[in-house]
Amino acid sequence: MSELIEKCSIAKIAGYKLVSVDTITKNNALEAIARALEEKAEEIIKANNIDIDNAEKNGIRKAMIDRLTLTKERIKDISEGVRQVKSLSDPIGEVVKMWKRPNGLMIGQKRVPMGVIAIIYEARPNVTVDAAVLCLKTSNACILRGGSEAINSNKAIMKIIQDAAYGAGIPEGALNIIEDTSRETATQLMKMNGYIDLLIPRGGKGLIKSVVENATVPVVETAAGNCHVYVDSDADLDMALKIVLNAKTQRPSVCNAAETLLVDTAIADEFIPMVFNALKEKNVEIRADKKSKSIFSDVNDATDEDYYTEYNDYIIAVKIVDGIDEAIAHINKYNTKHSEAIVTNNYEHSQKFLNEVDAAAVYVNASTRFTDGFEFGFGAEIGISTQKMHARGPMGLESLTSIKYVVYGDGQIRE
Amino acid sequence: MSELIEKCSIAKIAGYKLVSVDTITKNNALEAIARALEEKAEEIIKANNIDIDNAEKNGIRKAMIDRLTLTKERIKDISEGVRQVKSLSDPIGEVVKMWKRPNGLMIGQKRVPMGVIAIIYEARPNVTVDAAVLCLKTSNACILRGGSEAINSNKAIMKIIQDAAYGAGIPEGALNIIEDTSRETATQLMKMNGYIDLLIPRGGKGLIKSVVENATVPVVETAAGNCHVYVDSDADLDMALKIVLNAKTQRPSVCNAAETLLVDTAIADEFIPMVFNALKEKNVEIRADKKSKSIFSDVNDATDEDYYTEYNDYIIAVKIVDGIDEAIAHINKYNTKHSEAIVTNNYEHSQKFLNEVDAAAVYVNASTRFTDGFEFGFGAEIGISTQKMHARGPMGLESLTSIKYVVYGDGQIRE
Numbered sequence: 001m002s003e004l005i006e007k008c009s010i011a012k013i014a015g016y017k018l019v020s021v022d023t024i025t026k027n028n029a030l031e032a033i034a035r036a037l038e039e040k041a042e043e044i045i046k047a048n049n050i051d052i053d054n055a056e057k058n059g060i061r062k063a064m065i066d067r068l069t070l071t072k073e074r075i076k077d078i079s080e081g082v083r084q085v086k087s088l089s090d091p092i093g094e095v096v097k098m099w100k101r102p103n104g105l106m107i108g109q110k111r112v113p114m115g116v117i118a119i120i121y122e123a124r125p126n127v128t129v130d131a132a133v134l135c136l137k138t139s140n141a142c143i144l145r146g147g148s149e150a151i152n153s154n155k156a157i158m159k160i161i162q163d164a165a166y167g168a169g170i171p172e173g174a175l176n177i178i179e180d181t182s183r184e185t186a187t188q189l190m191k192m193n194g195y196i197d198l199l200i201p202r203g204g205k206g207l208i209k210s211v212v213e214n215a216t217v218p219v220v221e222t223a224a225g226n227c228h229v230y231v232d233s234d235a236d237l238d239m240a241l242k243i244v245l246n247a248k249t250q251r252p253s254v255c256n257a258a259e260t261l262l263v264d265t266a267i268a269d270e271f272i273p274m275v276f277n278a279l280k281e282k283n284v285e286i287r288a289d290k291k292s293k294s295i296f297s298d299v300n301d302a303t304d305e306d307y308y309t310e311y312n313d314y315i316i317a318v319k320i321v322d323g324i325d326e327a328i329a330h331i332n333k334y335n336t337k338h339s340e341a342i343v344t345n346n347y348e349h350s351q352k353f354l355n356e357v358d359a360a361a362v363y364v365n366a367s368t369r370f371t372d373g374f375e376f377g378f379g380a381e382i383g384i385s386t387q388k389m390h391a392r393g394p395m396g397l398e399s400l401t402s403i404k405y406v407v408y409g410d411g412q413i414r415e
Numbered sequence: 416m417s418e419l420i421e422k423c424s425i426a427k428i429a430g431y432k433l434v435s436v437d438t439i440t441k442n443n444a445l446e447a448i449a450r451a452l453e454e455k456a457e458e459i460i461k462a463n464n465i466d467i468d469n470a471e472k473n474g475i476r477k478a479m480i481d482r483l484t485l486t487k488e489r490i491k492d493i494s495e496g497v498r499q500v501k502s503l504s505d506p507i508g509e510v511v512k513m514w515k516r517p518n519g520l521m522i523g524q525k526r527v528p529m530g531v532i533a534i535i536y537e538a539r540p541n542v543t544v545d546a547a548v549l550c551l552k553t554s555n556a557c558i559l560r561g562g563s564e565a566i567n568s569n570k571a572i573m574k575i576i577q578d579a580a581y582g583a584g585i586p587e588g589a590l591n592i593i594e595d596t597s598r599e600t601a602t603q604l605m606k607m608n609g610y611i612d613l614l615i616p617r618g619g620k621g622l623i624k625s626v627v628e629n630a631t632v633p634v635v636e637t638a639a640g641n642c643h644v645y646v647d648s649d650a651d652l653d654m655a656l657k658i659v660l661n662a663k664t665q666r667p668s669v670c671n672a673a674e675t676l677l678v679d680t681a682i683a684d685e686f687i688p689m690v691f692n693a694l695k696e697k698n699v700e701i702r703a704d705k706k707s708k709s710i711f712s713d714v715n716d717a718t719d720e721d722y723y724t725e726y727n728d729y730i731i732a733v734k735i736v737d738g739i740d741e742a743i744a745h746i747n748k749y750n751t752k753h754s755e756a757i758v759t760n761n762y763e764h765s766q767k768f769l770n771e772v773d774a775a776a777v778y779v780n781a782s783t784r785f786t787d788g789f790e791f792g793f794g795a796e797i798g799i800s801t802q803k804m805h806a807r808g809p810m811g812l813e814s815l816t817s818i819k820y821v822v823y824g825d826g827q828i829r830e
Contacts, residue, residue, distance in 0.1 A: 016747060019771060101792055105781060114803050115773070193627060197803050212608065216627050218634075218804040239826040246828035332431060354821045356434060358530070366520060366824025375829070376820070377516055388529050388612050388817035389633040390805035402803035405791070406769045409781025411654040413661035414790070 004188055007143055007176040008116070008195035014173030015115045015141040015197075021170065023090040029168035030086035030133055034079040036164035037129065037157070041075045047156035048125065055149055067124050068150055078129050085133045088379045091397050092139045095406075106408040111401045113139040115197035118189055119382075120145045120211065122203035125153040131202075132161050132175055134382050138400040141174045143196070145189055147203075148181035155179060190215035198390075198400075202383050220391055220399070222383035225255030225338035226310045227368045230327040230353070232344035233266035237274060239365060240343040244275055246367040247341065249282045253312050255384060256339050256371040260307055260317040262327045265291070268320045272296050276318075284314045291320040307334045324349045328356050335359060337386050339368040360386060360393035419603055422558055422591040423531070423610035429588030430530045430556040436585065438505040444583035445501035445548055449494040451579035452544065452572070456490045462571035463540065470564055482539050483565055493544050500548045503794045506812050507554045510821075521823040526816045528554040530612035533604055534797075535560045535626065537618035540568035546617075547576050547590055549797050553815040556589045558611070560604055562618075563596035570594060605630035613805075613815075617798050635806055635814070637798035640670030640753035641725045642783045645742040645768070647759035648681035652689060654780060655758040659690055661782040662756065664697045668727050670799060671754050671786040675722055675732040677742045680706070683735045687711050691733075699729045706735040722749045739764050743771050750774060752801050754783040775801060775808035 037044070048070040055065050091111050098108035117140045119131045128144055135142035146154040158177040166172050178185060190199060190211060199219045201211040211219055229247050231240040247258035263271055272295045279286055286299035287306050293299060299318075306317040307330070321327045324342075331340050341363035342353040350364045361371045371394060373381025378396030385391045391399035452459070463485040470480050506526050513523035532555045534546045543559055550557035561569040573592040581587050593600060605614060605626060614634045616626040626634055644662050646655040662673035678686055687710040694701055701714035702721050708714060714733075721732040722745070736742045739757075746755055756778035757768040765779045776786040786809060788796025793811030800806045806814035 016771070016773065019773075099792065101790070105785060107791055112803075212631050218802055220804075236826075242826065242828055250829055356431070358431065358434075359819070361820040361822060363822045364824060366822055366827040367829050369829040370520060370822065370827065371820075375516070376522055377514065387633055388527075389635075392818050393820050402807050404774070405776040405786075405808050407776060407778040407781055407785065409779060411651075411657065412781040412785065413657050414665055414782050414784040 003180050004178060004185055004192070007178060008192050010173035011116045011141040011143050011176050012195050014171045015113065017171035018139040018141060018174055019113060021139060025169045026090065026137060026139070027086050029136060029165040029170045030082055032164040032168040033133060033161050034082040034086070036160045037075055037079040037082065040160050041072050043160070044070055044075060044153065044156050045072070047152040050152040051150050060149065064123060064149075068153075070125060070153060074126070078126050082129060082133050085137050085380055088137065088397060090137065091401050096403065103412050104410065105412050108406045108408075109403050110406050111398075112404045114400060114402050116141045116143060116195055117400060118143040118145065118192070118196045118199045118217070120186055120189065120199070120201045120203070120207065122147045122207060123149055125150045125157060127202060128154045128157045128177070129161065131382065132158070134380055134397065134400060136165065136170065136174065138397050140400055141176070143176045143178065143189070145178040145181070145186055151179065151181050187214050190217060193217050197402075200383055218390075220383070220385050220395070221387045222385055224310055224336045224386060225257070225384075226260070226308065226334060226336040227256060227258045227339045227341075228260045228262055228331050228335060229258045229341045229343065229368065230262040230321075230324075230331070231264060231267065231271055232324060232327075232342055232346060232349050233264040234346035234349065235264075235267065235271075235343040236345060237267065237271050240271065241275055241278055243341065243343055243365070243367050245278055245282065247369055248279065248284060248316050249314065250367070250369055252314055255310070256368050257312070258316070258341075258368050259309065259311055260319065260334070262319055262321050262330060263292070264324075264327070265320050265322050268292070269295060272320075279316060282314070284316055286316055286318060288318040289320060292318050310336070324352055328353065332356075332358050338384065339363065339371040341366060341368050360384065418595050419593060419600055419607070422593060423607050425588035426531045426556040426558050426591050427610050429586045430528065432586035433554040433556060433589055434528060436554060440584045441505065441552060441554070442501050444551060444580040444585045445497055447579040447583040448548060448576050449497040449501070451575045452490055452494040452497065455575050456487050458575070459485055459490060459568065459571050460487070462567040465567040466565050475564065479538060479564075483568075485540060485568060489541070493541050497544060497548050500552050500795055503552065503812060505552065506816050511818065518827050519825065520827050523821045523823075524818050525821050526813075527819045529815060529817050531556045531558060531610055532815060533558040533560065533607070533611045533614045533632070535601055535604065535614070535616045535618070535622065537562045537622060538564055540565045540572060542617060543569045543572045543592070544576065546797065547573070549795055549812065549815060551580065551585065551589065553812050555815055556591070558591045558593065558604070560593040560596070560601055566594065566596050602629050605632060608632055612817075615798055633805075635798070635800050635810070636802045637800055639725055639751045639801060640672070640799075641675070641723065641749060641751040642671060642673045642754045642756075643675045643677055643746050643750060644673045644756045644758065644783065645677040645736075645739075645746070646679060646682065646686055647739060647742075647757055647761060647764050648679040649761035649764065650679075650682065650758040651760060652682065652686050655686065656690055656693055658756065658758055658780070658782050660693055660697065662784055663694065663699060663731050664729065665782070665784055667729055670725075671783050672727070673731070673756075673783050674724065674726055675734065675749070677734055677736050677745060678707070679739075679742070680735050680737050683707070684710060687735075694731060697729070699731055701731055701733060703733040704735060707733050725751070739767055743768065747771075747773050753799065754778070754786040756781060756783050775799065
């Protein structure tokens with residue numbers, strides 16, 4: 001039997017057993033995992049060094065190697081993250097609502113695990129811990145498939161997590177990592193209908209595209225973010241400036257950073273010089289349309305391609321628009337349905353923007369950078385969904401659950 | 416431009432406009448649709464006759480032709496169904512919850528349309544109306560693709576619906592039917608990423624399989640139902656008999672009818688003759704395991720294949736099991752996660768069954784036949800989901816919605 005089929009099979013069986021594991025046992029297992037990660041940090045670092053050596057030999061670029069690297073401090077942070085998940089309340093078993101039908105049937109909607117969750121991810125080995133413990137907390141069996149660059153770290157981490165969790169009463173088979181990191185196996189994983197109840201890809205465009213095209217199991221698409229800030233005619237320009245700078249420069253590499261600035265023509269003469277000078281001071285490359293350049297010429301040209309691009313870098317595209325309708329039309333055409341902000345003091349415009357912009361999160365007078373499970377108060381995040389089905393926006397514990405109707409009768413039959 | 420791309424494009428644009436259409440306008444449109452269907456019943460019947468003629472020429476079997484046939488009475492029923500949907504409360508715009516973060520951000524979870532919903536279905540032309548009005552009520556644009564057998568009926572119905580809806584203020588392009596009923600076009604529809612936010616197949620195994628294998632857009636899988644009734648050692652046998660007969664024979668052709676009966680060995684000597692005689696009286700073919708046959712021999716043999724089969728007919732598979740654990744294991748192995756019932760007066764067994772059986776709906780002391788949007792009190796049903804993602808069990812209006820986070824700030828930036 002292939003590794004994949006074997007692990008899918010044991011995960012499925014473990015998934016059924018996990019339904020009956022109580023929260024106390026799960027929390028004890030999470031505490032045991034947190035402790036084991038700290039105690040065995042040396043082991044993890046040793047395995048991680050092999051991955052780093054390989055990465056250096058393969059000429060992987062520095063930023064990637066930094067993301068791959070685990071230190072004692074980083075491991076400490078990771079295990080603190082596990083304790084945070086432990087402290088969250090367990091959504092499983094909650095009866096969301098219950099009602100009585102005229103025939104006396106009591107129908108309850110109960111939160112249950114998905115069953116088996118597969119996660120395909122790249123580079124960062126901390127995702128191995130995050131994903132495993134979020135699945136464990138929600139009574140889901142997990143099948144993790146990380147990238148080849150981190151395989152030694154991931155295997156070492158998974159071994160420690162398994163030993164700790166199984167020792168604390170979690171059914172064996174609940175936690176799995178696919179050691180074969182070939183592309184073929186990943187594609188096969190995407191087609192394991194009957195075993196996988198939910199597949200979450202976490203990574204770059206290439207991975208997401210491959211999953212969307214190949215997967216036959218249910219998928220939640222995550223996290224491309226081509227986000228906009230629109231500065232309306234009625235904006236407080238000082239507030240707008242702060243929000244644009246924050247959304248673009250506070251952490252440009254992440255999906256909720258802004259990529260395009262839209263400015264209403266009515267305030268462009270005043271705002272464009274303000275914001276361009278401030279962006280330049282922060283070393284942001286500006287790619288602007290002709291109208292903006294007629295106000296402030298010392299910037300590059302924006303092409304249509306730019307408006308489609310998620311730079312994840314110190315680059316911003318700019319366009320002057322003729323009112324809120326053009327702003328909304330531009331956003332709905334070019335965005336990836338992630339996070340969009342308007343800066344305005346106009347009530348009607350704020351409501352129109354909130355209603356008509358199609359995105360997981362729409363903001364009035366705040367930075368797009370808040371789209372995040374922690375910032376939203378969910379206490380955890382498995383990713384940010386950019387699809388509308390099942391989960392949208394930051395995915396907390398609830399997005400790893402399904403529901404089941406429990407029906408209490410006393411002999412009802414249908415007439 | 417192909418018909419498909421053209422209709423997907425106009426549906427997408429209409430989807431954006433539909434977000435801003437208020438409930439009053441939608442309800443007026445639904446009333447106009449109901450009235451138009453009644454007034455133009457002759458037109459529909461004329462088109463339907465062409466389909467029936469073709470079906471007869473093609474030697475389609477009688478039961479199928481009956482499902483295809485529209486009469487004045489059936490059209491009246493269909494338009495009453497439209498008025499029922501009108502009377503339901505509109506889920507769109509509801510803010511499910513809203514909370515305040517420590518930094519003052521107010522975050523609300525608001526119910527929004529999916530956008531564009533595609534539905535691929537077979538035979539029955541009443542689905543054209545059902546699907547169109549459920550999408551309309553939830554502000555979704557729809558793209559319907561019915562079977563070739565009903566294409567004339569479907570086109571006539573859609574024309575009437577469009578005229579009525581657009582005349583009542585619904586944006587043009589909101590309601591679409593694909594006139595090209597080729598398999599290639601259906602497969603292409605399953606891959607229209609960027610246009611289709613949700614695809615729901617309604618039909619037989621072949622259709623569902625094709626959608627699961629080919630679709631790259633988000634899908635909700637519906638409605639194969641291999642349902643079980645388990646009669647526990649502590650069952651009230653009279654109640655059990657009524658429930659088994661109802662679940663099997665009240666309407667055997669539907670997905671929530673029972674296909675397999677499991678009987679606890681402790682009560683088998685008493686219950687097997689009772690239930691077999693009663694089933695035979697209802698002309699149900701019994702396919703039983705050896706143990707059952709040793710009690711009541713005049714029945715057919717059950718194979719492993721039988722336990723996997725959704726008969727949708729007057730046939731039942733039977734197996735005697737050694738206690739609730741074997742019953743649950745059997746169900747979780749053979750079922751399609753649809754509807755499962757236990758008959759028992761044992762408290763512990765009832766809870767165990769509700770917790771451990773993996774299905775959209777689990778029943779204690781009631782017939783599986785209640786798994787239905789109307790019986791559950793949702794007032795409508797677009798299908799019954801047998802997957803765990805997004806929607807599970809009977810899908811009412813809420814399952815045609817997504818959420819969006821609306822965030823109210825006063826200048827918040829992320830530190």
